Amino acid sequence: xxxxxxxxxxxxxxxxxxxxxxxxxxxxxxxxxxxxxxxxxxxxxxxxxxxxxxxxxxxxxxxxxxxxxxxxxxxxxxxxxxxxxxxxxxxxxxxxxxxxxxxxxxxxxxxxxxxxxxxxxxxxxxxxxxxxxxxxxxxxxxxxxxxxxxxxxxxxxxxxxxxxxxxxxxxxxxxxxxxxxxxxxxxxxxxxxxxxxxxxxxxxxxxxxxxxxxxxxxxxxxxxxxxxxxxxxxxxxxxxxxxxxxxxxxxxxxxxxxxxxxxxxxxxxxxxxxxxxxxxxxxxxxxxxxxxxxxxxxxxxxxxxxxxxxxxxxxxxxxxxxxxxxxxxxxxxxxxxxxxxxxxxxxxxxxxxxxxxxxxxxxxxxx
Amino acid sequence: xxxxxxxxxxxxxxxxxxxxxxxxxxxxxxxxxxxxxxxxxxxxxxxxxxxxxxxxxxxxxxxxxxxxxxxxxxxxxxxxxxxxxxxxxxxxxxxxxxxxxxxxxxxxxxxxxxxxxxxxxxxxxxxxxxxxxxxxxxxxxxxxxxxxxxxxxxxxxxxxxxxxxxxxxxxxxxxxxxxxxxxxxxxxxxxxxxxxxxxxxxxxxxxxxxxxxxxxxxxxxxxxxxxxxxxxxxxxxxxxxxxxxxxxxxxxxxxxxxxxxxxxxxxxxxxxxxxxxxxxxxxxxxxxxxxxxxxxxxxxxxxxxxxxxxxxxxxxxxxxxxxxxxxxxxxxxxxxxxxxxxxxxxxxxxxxxxxxxxxxxxxxxxx
Numbered sequence: 001x002x003x004x005x006x007x008x009x010x011x012x013x014x015x016x017x018x019x020x021x022x023x024x025x026x027x028x029x030x031x032x033x034x035x036x037x038x039x040x041x042x043x044x045x046x047x048x049x050x051x052x053x054x055x056x057x058x059x060x061x062x063x064x065x066x067x068x069x070x071x072x073x074x075x076x077x078x079x080x081x082x083x084x085x086x087x088x089x090x091x092x093x094x095x096x097x098x099x100x101x102x103x104x105x106x107x108x109x110x111x112x113x114x115x116x117x118x119x120x121x122x123x124x125x126x127x128x129x130x131x132x133x134x135x136x137x138x139x140x141x142x143x144x145x146x147x148x149x150x151x152x153x154x155x156x157x158x159x160x161x162x163x164x165x166x167x168x169x170x171x172x173x174x175x176x177x178x179x180x181x182x183x184x185x186x187x188x189x190x191x192x193x194x195x196x197x198x199x200x201x202x203x204x205x206x207x208x209x210x211x212x213x214x215x216x217x218x219x220x221x222x223x224x225x226x227x228x229x230x231x232x233x234x235x236x237x238x239x240x241x242x243x244x245x246x247x248x249x250x251x252x253x254x255x256x257x258x259x260x261x262x263x264x265x266x267x268x269x270x271x272x273x274x275x276x277x278x279x280x281x282x283x284x285x286x287x288x289x290x291x292x293x294x295x296x297x298x299x300x301x302x303x304x305x306x307x308x309x310x311x312x313x314x315x316x317x318x319x320x321x322x323x324x325x326x327x328x329x330x331x332x333x334x335x336x337x338x339x340x341x342x343x344x345x346x347x348x349x350x351x352x353x354x355x356x357x358x359x360x361x362x363x364x365x366x367x
Numbered sequence: 368x369x370x371x372x373x374x375x376x377x378x379x380x381x382x383x384x385x386x387x388x389x390x391x392x393x394x395x396x397x398x399x400x401x402x403x404x405x406x407x408x409x410x411x412x413x414x415x416x417x418x419x420x421x422x423x424x425x426x427x428x429x430x431x432x433x434x435x436x437x438x439x440x441x442x443x444x445x446x447x448x449x450x451x452x453x454x455x456x457x458x459x460x461x462x463x464x465x466x467x468x469x470x471x472x473x474x475x476x477x478x479x480x481x482x483x484x485x486x487x488x489x490x491x492x493x494x495x496x497x498x499x500x501x502x503x504x505x506x507x508x509x510x511x512x513x514x515x516x517x518x519x520x521x522x523x524x525x526x527x528x529x530x531x532x533x534x535x536x537x538x539x540x541x542x543x544x545x546x547x548x549x550x551x552x553x554x555x556x557x558x559x560x561x562x563x564x565x566x567x568x569x570x571x572x573x574x575x576x577x578x579x580x581x582x583x584x585x586x587x588x589x590x591x592x593x594x595x596x597x598x599x600x601x602x603x604x605x606x607x608x609x610x611x612x613x614x615x616x617x618x619x620x621x622x623x624x625x626x627x628x629x630x631x632x633x634x635x636x637x638x639x640x641x642x643x644x645x646x647x648x649x650x651x652x653x654x655x656x657x658x659x660x661x662x663x664x665x666x667x668x669x670x671x672x673x674x675x676x677x678x679x680x681x682x683x684x685x686x687x688x689x690x691x692x693x694x695x696x697x698x699x700x701x702x703x704x705x706x707x708x709x710x711x712x713x714x715x716x717x718x719x720x721x722x723x724x725x726x727x728x729x730x731x732x733x734x
Contacts, residue, residue: 029690029691029694030688199694201570201673201689201690202596203568203570203594203595203596204594206689206690209689209690209694210689210690213690213691213694214690214691214694217691217693217694223694223695224695224696224697225670225673225674225690225694225695225696225697226673226696226697226699227570227571227595227627227628227673227698228570228594228595228596228628229569229570229595229626229627229628229631229702230627230628230697230699230702231631232628232630232631232634232702233627233630233665233699233701233702233703234699236630236660236702236703259596260594260596260597260600261594261595261596261597261599263599263600263603263635264596264598264599264631264632264634264635265631267599267631267634267635267638268630268631268634271634293603298600303592306568306592306593306594307592308678309676309678309687309689310687310689311675311676311687311688311689312687312688313680313685313686313687313688315682315685318680318682318685318687319680320676320677320678320679320680320685320687321397321678321679321680322568322573322576322577322676322677322678323396323568323573323576323577323580323581323592324396324580324581324584326584327396327566327576327580327581327584327590327592328590328591328592329591329592329593330591330592330593330597331594332593332597332600332601334600335596335597335599335600335603336600336603
């Protein structure tokens with residue numbers, strides 16, 4: 001994607017193929033810092049300390065971490081026990097991230113098919129690269145399928161600005177390129193459609209304000225930050241044409257777990273006849289869960305994420321207490337939007353309704 | 368109300384009757400500072416710079432400002448032209464605040480009925496005090512009527528904790544005592560009912576986090592701060608028994624203008640069968656407006672209220688930028704909740720449905 005006119009991804013292998021480059025996302029939007037990952041420890045720190053975040057990006061970082069393990073293996077031959085230990089260390093960096101284990105295992109399998117060290121290194125690099133390209137391709141396809149929805153609205157509005165509302169950051173920063181919820185927006189923009197994005201700030205961690213606003217701005221897409229409170233009002237007044245959000249886990253029944261606050265936007269969209277879409281690679285479907293509201297566990301995070309806000313003042317980056325020092329807070333990280341409020345899913349294979357039947361029409365191998 | 372065991376109001380006349388005392392609410396919750404108003408200029412600064420906020424409190428401060436004008440009048444006799452000029456200056460401190468003009472006019476009328484300076488001063492003091500007590504009494508009655516709702520839920524739950532959700536600060540800090548939305552909560556608490564309050568932080572200005580959490584905590588009421596995003600999730604999971612909010616203006620048809628985000632909570636309450644009540648003194652009804660959504664103008668405020676967050680760090684009070692420096696933001700300050708989502712109004716005369724017919728049953732003089 002574009003950053004100050006340059007094409008960039010969230011992760012890439014440097015020309016000499018010994019250094020993995022990432023954006024230190026902790027510093028956004030106030031600083032744009034590229035960090036070199038040269039060792040497994042570098043990669044573990046990047047994953048654990050959230051230099052990188054977002055399921056696809058964490059998976060790819062894990063994959064490249066295994067490649068770094070092969071590069072830095074001690075001795076002339078790569079010891080399988082050494083590699084297995086390193087793989088376990090990488091997977092433990094964020095133990096609940098399914099994509100991380102998956103990315104690591106994919107590269108480990110590719111290595112296991114080789115015997116010579118040079119071949120193992122090459123196989124790891126090719127496998128990590130292939131995972132990367134697969135993620136990019138999934139997001140690109142989501143973008144193409146979702147673009148058709150924006151084009152249709154644009155035609156209905158005779159080319160006038162299409163207003164999209166999104167929540168949290170399901171952007172290219174969470175992926176490699178394109179993003180999930182943002183992919184249709186970028187695809188529409190790159191095709192010359194007039195598109196404007198309402199960016200929910202997404203309390204408590206402000207992923208909208210910090211990340212979505214930054215990446216849209218850098219790519220040149222018109223956008224406006226609003227408080228999470230404002231979505232109902234602007235939908236009521238016809239200022240939103242379509243809502244597109246991402247998801248952390250989606251039940252095969254169509255219930256959608258996503259960042260806390262998504263459910264409130266879905267209710268407002270339903271009430272005001274605004275189509276509410278969820279963009280996702282099919283890896284995000286949970287094929288076993290039929291009742292999202294009762295079966296998807298909702299993480300409660302540290303209340304201090306609410307009590308303190310990160311930002312910059314004249315002294316630089318800081319964190320400010322915004323409530324009475326003794327007031328308790330509860331930090332529910334996700335909520336579940338019932339399938340009936342979801343107009344459709346935008347997947348890499350096309351668009352489907354939020355019903356088990358229609359999801360499995362696109363993914364018949366899951367029957 | 369209680370602050371660290373002491374009974375306190377938001378405004379009061381000092382014992383020697385020459386100084387008006389207020390809480391400097393700009394410094395809450397990090398500092399509790401009481402400020403002396405000795406002159407009209409002091410009072411104008413307090414109103415204009417928002418040491419005091421909330422319609423009832425602004426009205427009472429304006430009333431006492433006129434009293435200060437009589438006290439500080441130059442010469443032996445109080446010149447009516449001097450008083451009229453001072454009254455205009457006070458009313459101009461926040462020109463859109465209807466209660467401010469009303470409070471000033473009430474005291475000016477009382478003064479006009481007197482001829483001697485001493486009598487004018489006494490009349491001003493008595494009138495300002497009467498307005499104060501009227502506001503307190505309205506809030507007390509709202510509290511008593513609303514308490515019956517909480518008592519009923521408490522009985523249905525066999526005395527288990529009643530969970531109330533509120534948005535913004537319609538608390539005693541916006542009034543003199545009790546508050547409006549908080550009045551039923553304090554009344555229930557003071558009667559020994561087990562009550563807990565979910566406090567919406569209320570972006571962008573965080574009135575929930577800064578003021579509601581502070582006043583509930585100081586009075587000893589159990590409460591938990593949540594992000595504005597969380598209300599849907601906790602209602603979906605049965606963690607809210609009743610929603611009570613305030614209002615800035617309510618159409619006679621029952622449509623409710625209140626702090627941005629109220630509408631989203633009303634939708635979630637409706638969806639999850641949680642009763643949604645609005646507490647208000649009848650002065651907040653707009654008897655001329657039948658279509659709240661289209662007829663009530665929604666103020667757009669400075670986007671920097673979203674882009675910067677106030678708080679304290681190790682260097683003291685500061686304001687931090689939370690978004691890219693060039694990202695635009697839109698700051699809609701209020702929204703309108705359609706009457707059909709409102710279970711009822713809690714007024715000083717009792718509880719009524721959100722219909723013109725039932726509102727006028729309580730206020731037949733408005734027919």
